[in-house]
Amino acid sequence: MSGVQATHTLAELAKRFALELRGDGGVSIDGVATLAAAQSTQIGFLANPRYRGELATTQAAAVILRAEDVEHFARAALVAKDPYVAYAKIAALFERQPASARGIHPSAVIAADAQISASASIGPFCVVEAGARIGDGAVLGPHCHVGMDCHVGAQSRLVARVTLVARVRLGKRVLVHPGAVLGADGFGLAFDADRWIKVPQLGGVVVGDDCEIGANTTIDRGTLEDTVLEEDVRLDNQIQIAHNVRIGAHTAMAGCSAVAGSAKIGRWCLIGGGAGVLGHLEIADKVTITSMALVTHSIHEPGEYSSGTPIQDNRNWRRNAARFKHLDELNRRVQALEKDAKP
Amino acid sequence: MSGVQATHTLAELAKRFALELRGDGGVSIDGVATLAAAQSTQIGFLANPRYRGELATTQAAAVILRAEDVEHFARAALVAKDPYVAYAKIAALFERQPASARGIHPSAVIAADAQISASASIGPFCVVEAGARIGDGAVLGPHCHVGMDCHVGAQSRLVARVTLVARVRLGKRVLVHPGAVLGADGFGLAFDADRWIKVPQLGGVVVGDDCEIGANTTIDRGTLEDTVLEEDVRLDNQIQIAHNVRIGAHTAMAGCSAVAGSAKIGRWCLIGGGAGVLGHLEIADKVTITSMALVTHSIHEPGEYSSGTPIQDNRNWRRNAARFKHLDELNRRVQALEKDAKP
Amino acid sequence: MSGVQATHTLAELAKRFALELRGDGGVSIDGVATLAAAQSTQIGFLANPRYRGELATTQAAAVILRAEDVEHFARAALVAKDPYVAYAKIAALFERQPASARGIHPSAVIAADAQISASASIGPFCVVEAGARIGDGAVLGPHCHVGMDCHVGAQSRLVARVTLVARVRLGKRVLVHPGAVLGADGFGLAFDADRWIKVPQLGGVVVGDDCEIGANTTIDRGTLEDTVLEEDVRLDNQIQIAHNVRIGAHTAMAGCSAVAGSAKIGRWCLIGGGAGVLGHLEIADKVTITSMALVTHSIHEPGEYSSGTPIQDNRNWRRNAARFKHLDELNRRVQALEKDAKP
Secondary structure (H helix, E strand, O other), rough: OOOOOOOHHHHHHHHOOOOOEEEOOOOOOOEEEOOOOOOEEEEEEEEOOHHHHHHHHHOOOEEEOOOOHHHOOOOEEEEEOOOOHHHHHHHHHOOOOOOOOOOOOOOOOOOOOOOOOOOOOOOOOOOEEEOEEOOOOOOEOOOOOEEEEEEEOOOOOEEEOOOEEEEEOOOOOEEOOOOOEEEEEOOOOOEOOOOOEOOOOOOOEEEEOOOOEEEOOOOEOOOOOOOEEOOOOOOOOOOOOOOOOEOOOOOOEEEOOOEEEOOOEEEOEEEEEEEEEEOOOOOOOEEOOOOOOOOOOOOOOOOOEEEOOEEHHHHHHHHHHHHHHHHHHHHHHHHHHHHOOOO | OOOOOOOOEEEHHHHHOOOEEEEEOOEEOOEOOOOOOOOOOOOEEEOHHHHHHHHHHOOOOEEEEEEHHHOOOOOOOEEEOOOOHHHHHHHHHHOOOOOOEEEEOOOOOEEEOOEEOOEEOOOOOOOOOOOOEOOOOOEEOOOEEEEEEEEEEEOOOOOOOEEEEEEEEEOOEEEEEEOEEEEEEEOOOEEEEEEEOOOOOOEEEEEEEOOEOOOOOEEEEOOOOEEEEEEOOEEEOOEOOOOEEOOOOOEOOOOOOOEEEOEEEOOOOOEEOEEEEEEOOOOOOOOOOOOEEEEOEEEEOOOEEEEOOEEEEHHHHHHHHHHHHHHHHHHHHHHHHHHHHOO | OOOOOOOOHHHHHHOOOOEEEEEEOOOOOOOOOOOOOOOOOOOEEEEOOHHHHHHHHHOEEEEEEEEHHHHHHOOOOEEOOOHHHHHHHHHHHOOOOOOOOOOEEOOOOOOOOOOOOOOOEEOOOOOOOOEEOOOOOOEOOOOOOOEEEEOOOOEEOOOOOOOOEEOOEEEEOEEOOOOEEEOOOOOOEEEOOEEEEOOOOOOOOOOOOOOOEEEOOOOEEEOOOOOOOOOOEOOOOOOOOOOOOEOOOEEEOOOOOOEOOOOOOOOOOOOOOOOEOOOOOEOOOOOEEOOOEOOOOEEEEEEEHHHHHHHOEEEHHHHHHHHHHOHHHHHHHHHHHHHHOOO
C-alpha cells in the first residue's frame, strides 16, 4: 500500500496543474470531497453552477472553481477553466494503490519462452503462456491469465482476474478491470445439414494505448482479422464486443452495452448503458446513442439517436402498448377519414 | 461434503418450524420435491391452488399446505400459513454444502497485516490483501480475492472466484456468488481538451447484512463516498450497479438489470430482468419495474411501471414500428380532422 | 502450442472434406483468408454472391466456391455446396491451440475421491472437488473450478477460469469459455413477513453433447429438478439462463440474451442479442426472436418475432415517444371521428 496519506499545499497543486492560486498558498490539503461533505483539511470543487450556494456553507479548506465563481468563496481557491478536470487530476494524488512488488510472485506459472520485463509485476496465481510478452512497468494483479501470443504493453495494468485468451495485444497504459475476458472465440457458427459446426476464430484483439476496459466486459477475437479498439476507448462494465468489431478512438460506452459482429463505431461516440448495435453496421464519428436504444441501421450523421418508449404506470402502459399492435391499422383508419373529409 | 443425506420426522419438522402437524408425526422424510415428482420418502408442498388436483395423485409421504387444503389430502400434513416459506425452510435442511475446512488453505496468499478469524475458512488460491478483515465463520471458496481494506462480515460466504477490489465492506451473512466483482473503479471520466482522463474513485462499497449478490454481478465503488446496499438486498446474476448508487433494504433485482451512477432506489422495490435505471434518479419504496423497462425519470409513487412495446410476428411489428416513426405527425393529422369536424 | 504452421495441398483438402477439386491439386495452402485479404499461399472463399467481383482481384492461391461460380475464377478451386461450411472445416486445420499437457498440473488441488481420466488435462490452479469426474481427453485450462458432484464429459474443454459450482453435468465435446459460471444458486426467494428468505436450490444443470457456452455466461442450477441444455445448444457471451430453464437442441442464442426461470425454449430457435424471455413461458421449435425483443407470452408457431421501436434522431424520437403515452387516447379520438363521420 502507498502507506501514509499524502498532503499537498495549495501552492504546490497550483504549480503542478497550472492553475491560478487565489489566497493563501500555504494551506495544506489531505484529500478531496464534495462541497457538502468536505472537511476542513480537504479541497472541494464547484463544477456544476447548481451547487454554487454550497460555497457559503462548505467546510472545505479550499475550493477548485471557475474565475467567475471566485467572488462567492471567502477562503483560498484554485481557479480552473474546467474545475472537474482539475479536480480529477488533484484527486489522483490522493488515491491509494495496492502495492505491486516488482518481479514475479513465486506462485505464478510462467512459460519458458514468455518475455517479461524486469520492471513488470506479476501477482500470485498468474499464468503467462507461450509467446506472451509483458512490458515495462506493467502490472498483473492476482489470478490473471495471459494466454498464447498475448502482449501487455508498458505501464498497462490488469487489476486482477483478467483473462487474455489468445492473440490479444494491449497497448500502453491500458487498464483492465477484474473479470474481463479478451480474446475468447467469437461466436462463429455454420449450419451443416442438421447441426452447428464451429467457425474457427483465427484473428486476435488489438487494444490501443490508454484504453480502459470494465469489470466482466468481454471482447472476442476476430474471425480472420482482428477486433480493434483504437486509442483512448473507454468501456464500462459488462460490455460485449463481438468479433471483428472496430471502435474508434475516444469513444466511451456505458455499462451493459453491446456491439454485434463486424460493426464499426466512429471516434468520439458515446454509447449509452444497455444500448445495442447490430452487426455489420457503421456509425459515424461523434454519434450519441441513448440508453437501451437498438441501432438497426448505419448512422452517417453526428448527433443523438434513440429508440424505445417512455416509462409509464403499468395500467396506462398496457393500454397504449395494446394500441401499438394496431398502429398501422390506426394509420389506415385516419387515412380513410382524411379521404372522406376531402371535398 | 455434508456427507450422508439427512432424515427428519414430521413431528420434528413441525416443532422446529412452528407448523401444525396433521396425522402421523413419525413419518420420516429424506427430501423435498414438487407434488408431481415427489417420491414416497419425500415431502411435497402446495403453494399455488392451481396444483390442488395433484394432492390426489402425489406419491409424497406428506405435504406442506394451507389449513383449507387439508381436507384434500389423505395422508400426513404440515399446515402452514405460507406453505412456500415453510417449504423453503424445510428444504434448507436437505441442502448439501461443500465442506469448508476451518482455517487457511496452504496455497492461499495472505498479507501480513490481514485479520482473519480463527473460525473462518479460506479456500485454495485465495488472496487476502493488506488491511483486510475476515469475520467469524466467514467462508472464502476457491480463487477469491479480498483486496485492500476490504471486510468480510461474520458468517458471510464468497462461494468461489469472488473479487473484492478495494474498500468493500460486507455485513454479516452476505452471500456472494462466483464471478461477482465488487469495488472496481466506477466509470468516472472527464474530457480534457481532446481525450479522456480518469476521475479517481476514492470511495468504497458498503453491503448490509443478509444481502445476496449473483454470479458475475458487478458493483462499482463510489467516487468520493460509498456505493451502498442496505440490508437484505437481493441481486440476481449479471447485474451492474454503478458508483454512488444506493439500494434500499429488501429490494430485489432480477438478472441483467442495471442502475447508473448516483441513482437511489427505495426499499421493497422489485426490479425486473434487464431493466435499467438512469443516473441520479430516485425511486420511491415499493416500486415495481417490469422486465426490460428503462426508468428515465424519478418515480415518487409506489406502483408498477413499464416501458416497451409488445412482441408481435415480425411482419406486423415492422408495419407498426414504421408508423411509430410518424406518430407525432399522425397526432397532428387527427387534430386537423378534429378541427374540421367541429362546426 | 501446436508449433509450426500446418500446410495442406488442395488435393488433400478435397479428399478430406469430400469437395470437388478444380485445377491443380498440388497447390499448397498454409492458411485461410477473405478474398480481399488473402495472400498467395492462402485459400479464400466465396459464400456471399455479393463478393463475386473479388474473384477477379484476389491474390488467393485457391478459392472455395459454389459450382456456379467456378467460371469466374481462373485458378484452382474447391467446389462446395455450402462454401461457408467447407471454409469452417478447412479453417479448423489452421487453428493453433495452446498445448494441454496430459495429466494434472502440480499446483492443482484435487479432492481425494474425484475421478480424473488419465488422458485428461488439468491446468494450473484448478480445483476439483469431491464427487467430481473428468472424462477422457477433457481439458481444464488455468483457474478452473469443478465443484461438488460435477461431471465433465469426454473431450470437453473448459478454456480457462470456468466455475462449475455444484451438480453440473457436461456431456461430451462441450466447450466452455472463460468466466462462465454454471450451477450457481438459482434466484429463489420467499418473502417471510418482512424480509426475504432463501429457497434452497437442490437441482443441478445438465448440458448436452456439443454445446458451447460463451465467456461470462451464467447458467443457474434448478430448484428441485435440473436446468437443461439439450445437445448442440450454442450460447454466446454474457447470457443469463435462470433456474429450471430448458433449451432445445440446436438452438443458438446471441450475446447478452436472457431466459427467466422455468421457461422452455424449443429446438432450432435463434434468440437475438439482448433479447429476453420471461419466466414459465414456452417457445415452439424454429422460432426466431430479434435483438433486444422481450417475449412476454408463449409462442406456439415457428416464425420471427420482434418488439421495440426503430431508432431515430433524438428530436423526432422524443416527439413520437411523447405521443406513445397517449396512444390509447388517440385511438379513442379516431373512434369519435369515425362515429361522427358515419351517417
